[in-house]
Amino acid sequence: MSETDDGNFMKQVVSVEYDTKPSPQQVAYAKDLARHRIVGQRCPECALTYVPGSGYCPICAVAIGADGHVELEARGTVTTFTVVNPVQYKGQQEKSPYVVAAILLDGAGVALGHQRLGEVEPDDVRIGMRVEVEWAEAGAANPIAHWGPNGEPDVPADQVQEHVL
Amino acid sequence: MRDIAIVSFAQAEKDQPEGQTETLMLLPTITRALEAVGLTRKDVEFTCSGSADYLSGGVFTFVQTLSAAGAWPPISESHVEMDGAWALYEAWVRLQHDDVDVALVYSSGKNVALDFDDVLNIQMDPYYLMPLCARRDAFAALQAQAYLARSGRSEKDLADVAARCRRSAVGHPMAEVSGEVDAAELLANEYVAAPLRAHDASVLALGAAAVVLVAGERARELCERPAWIRGIDHRVDSHYPGARDLSVSPSAQLAARGAGVADAPVEVAELCASYTHEELLLCESLGLGSDVAINPSGGALVSNPPMVAGLTRIGEAFRQIRDHGHRRTLGHASSGPCLQQNLVCVLEGE
Incomplete structure (x- = not known):
């Protein structure tokens, strides 16, 4: 426990540390970008292309696999x-x-x-x-x-x- | 009360790529849960999810997982910052309103980016308990000690629970640990927090699960053997473990009474026990005798995905009716330190 400046306050002494790993989609996007390639993901249903992609189309709720990867200028x-x-x-x-x-x-x-x-x-x-x-x-x-x-x-x-x- | 049944249950694959998002764990899981009963996302009239932003480490992360449910055009949905079992409760209440018939319930949880004890610590009261940074094993050990002292049970009884759960889990695709093991062998190990040893604690996992609820006659059309929710209730004990008699679980007792557990014999119970002593204490509190098969899946002890383990117990209790021909089963979920919150769901086949 920590010392207090006055009786009404105490310092919070706990914390949570996160070690967040990038998703496989983020890793792939970054690797392509490092090679000066911008690769998006095209939804197989609505054909909308997401850059960067998250592996799914949030509108159609379907996964976008490797066959949906498209390179953009x-x-x-x-x-x-x-x-x-x-x-x-x-x-x-x-x-x-x-x-x-x-x-x-x-x-x-x-x-x-x-x-x-x-x-x-x-x-x-x-x-x-x-x-x-x-x-x-x-x-x-x-x-x-x-x-x-x-x-x-x-x-x-x-x-x-x-x-x- | 309106008759509402579980007609489908699906779980995400156990092995996921590093950094996998909860959305991508849920997307195929929800699809499988719906397709199994010939439904699509468009048939869902109410969606309720359970998860905890403190686990994923981002604000409003449950909004991202909504993409797995399909939220465009806008849908009617809700979220609880709790295990998915409580989302199921809310969906059940929503279906009682009588204007919608199909509800989707899902939950997801990751524990890989952090020290799970750190997150559990911040659910404690901030003045007296949180600054102690006590690990979950320490709280559990206090309850285990109180339970053993009151009941006259022994550490051997705890090891027997662990051995039985691991044996039951053999062949279960979600089990993180399984196999034949001798209780005496387990007892030779060191304490992690007396009277508990490593085998007394559940094995953490990441996971996602989805349940489909359907009201009335439609449930029979969609599923050959739906599991009707005959009773569901949840209760809470004091948030301060020091104010409780930890050797008993009044909230579990009350929830069992509210769900009508004693109205007819229960054949199988899936209990969300994160520690071996919790299973024994729950059996006693819920009034489950030696004739009840406990945790044929291995229970939460062999695979404990945060926010998903409770919903999974209800899903496993559903499987016991749909796949194994049982007539009356029980699914239980728990949350908080030392079984603080308990939810009991009684299912019946026809």
Whole structure:
């Protein structure tokens, strides 16, 4: 038991530690990504492609096996984004504003979330903007450095509004 | 009361890949439970699940497992942060409303990412018990000691329970431990917490299970030999083990009375005993005599998947009616330290 500052409080002294293993689907996705391949999973019933896949289609409640694996081009459309203004707390690595976006890859049924954009000023990012991947140098923790504009004309925003999440 | 029957029961395969998600354990399990009686997910009118976020280590993880039940278009569902046996109770209550006939019950549990004692510890009262970080074996040993002292039973009786469960489990696909073993041999081992030895404690497992409940005549159409729920009740003792007489289990007694256990002879009982002494104490509390076959599956002692072991006992009691021609069986579930909470479900064939 711990000492108390006053009679009304006591410190909690217990904790639970987790040693969580990634699922087989997460392991496979990460291995492919390290080889600069983006592999999604296509539902055998509704044909929606999930990136990354979880081994099942949550809409149809069916498993997606190895025969449903499909490789996608590392190219897509920004469906939503946010500009992060990094607070300079201790340990903060980011110095200037940057953009995190959801990207609907060509051929995918759901957007890939939490993707860093680069080669573009935050003020110039648009919903519907076309982007492609910039791979990181070998050995980086995240094989994707960022996604940058690929010069193609924007997709009308209303065409991607169902893919914000 | 409306007549409601268990018509199907399925369990996830024992061996799962490392890191397997609960959703992927449940997906084929639910499919098998439904297909066995010619149903699909679209036929299910109410779904209730049991699991514990503290085991999976994420918030609202039961929402992910809903994908295994098929939750689009939106379905009518509920969840209990308890063993699936309590989800079955809720589904039974829901079917009593008389407007829906088919319910799916499932539960899942993983214990591989953590020290299970750490999780059980945080269910204790936070002021006096939690800071002790007492292991589950320690609480169980207190009850075992109290039970042996009161009943006059011996550690040999406990070893006999372990030996019988392991013998019964031979050939059971879910058993983590099984085989012929001599009680005297077991007694030669060291204590893990006196008077308990390793063989007195259940073997933890990961698991998932699904049960299908159907009301009225439809149950007979779907299943040749449905198991009718003739009585179901659950009761709770004080949350503080120090305030209880651990040598007895009033909540188990009350649940047995509420479920009508004594109304007619029970042929087979599947008891969720996590320790050998719990089985003996439960037999006494539930009024089960020596003529009742106890845990023909080996019970929770040979395979104890958290949140699933209780639902599995009810599923095994159903199998005794559907597959082995028994007329009246009992499934029991337990939760909390020292058999704090007990659920009793009495099943009957025709």
